[in-house]
Amino acid sequence: MRFSKSLIEKGFNDLTMLGTVLIRLYKAELPIIKKAQVTLITDPKKIEESYDFALSIYNKRDERARTIHDEDVDMYYGCVLCQSFAPTHACCITPDRTSLCGSINWFDARAAAKVDPKGPLYEVPMGECLNELAGEFTGVNEMIKKRSLGDIDRIYLYSGMEFPHTSCGCFEAIDFFIPETGVGHGIIDRSHDGVAINGLPFSAMANQTGGGKQMPGFNGISFQYVGSPKYQLYDGIQAGLDSGIYTIVWMGKNAKDRVVEFLPPDLVDKIATEEEVS
Ligand code: SF4
Structure with a gap:
């Protein structure tokens, strides 16, 4: 945690203020919360315990989310939430497409929309399926048209190349097309140090990808989406492959470590990282 000098100059001289702000934020976002307490832990050993506990909860949550798919829900x-800095962006959260930030899966979104129907998370009736392989639905198109104020009117949920999902800025990773390969994609995550196989660092690609844009060839994604059978399915089939996952030819080492358990065993060694090529 870092505090700027200007914050201190403006009177932030007591950590109680931080706790008060966090409590007010949580209460404003989730009115169901009546009381809350904030405890700041600075002992690295104690943080390890809490970190492992939090991770085990997240893992259970993610495992549960992987048991259902887009065709299982109505x-x-x-x-x-990200429209404050990406005005034309709206996440469409489905069982196969966890939010770009990775923090809201379909179960979380359903719970949030029920708890606060007028809040930033809301129901999206899928309507008619226009293209099963691409994941194009009339209801999703209507939603993005309304929420982007008419800027974007069509989304393929399962493509990074044609009418891709908009990207905000807090995506966990970027799926990017590598033109020299003809069909190959790369994945870089925000913890990547250095450049990707296309010579660009995460920050440069994030500028190109985010802000609410629909940018074919650059698509903000969550790690969970990589583990879904719908991952860039349309792009894979268009390229003559069995599924979208086979489009991946390069990954940052960190990103690969995060998703290796989701990759088909025959693909693991075929995906290069910065350790093999640069
Ligand atoms: S990236 Fe996360 S916080 Fe931002 S709009 Fe999507 S779900 Fe909401």
Whole structure:
């Protein structure tokens, strides 16, 4: 945690203020919360315990989310929390497409929309399926048209190349097309140090990808989406492959470590990282 000098100059001289702000934020976002307490832990050993505990909860949550798929539900969800800095962005959260930030899966979105129906998370009736392989639905198109104020009117949920999902800025990773390969994609995550196989660092690609844009060839994604059978399915089939996962030819080492358990065993060694090529 870092505090700027200007913050201190402006009177932030007591950590109680931070706790008060966090409590007010949580209460404003989730009115169901009546009381809250903030405890700041600075002992690295104690943080390890809490970190492992939090990770085990997240892992259980993610495992549960992987048990259902888009065709098993009759409602998707949307989120516009990131519109404060990406005005034309709205996440469409489906069982196969966890939010770009990775923090809201379909179960979380459903719960949030029920708890606060007028909040930033809301129901998205999927409507008619226009293209099963691409994941194009009339309801999702209507949602993005309304939420982007008419800027974007069509989304393929399972493509990074044609009408891709908009990207905000807090995506966990970027799926990017590598033109020299003809069909190959790369994945870089925000912890990547250095440049990707296309010569660009995460920050440069994030500028190109985010801000609410729909940018074919650059797509903000969550790690969970990589583990879904719908991952860039349309792009894979268009390229003559069995599924979208086979489009991946390069990954940052950190990103690969995060998703290696989701990759088909025959693909693991075929995906290069910065340790093999640069
Ligand atoms: S990236 Fe996360 S916080 Fe931002 S709009 Fe999507 S779900 Fe909401």
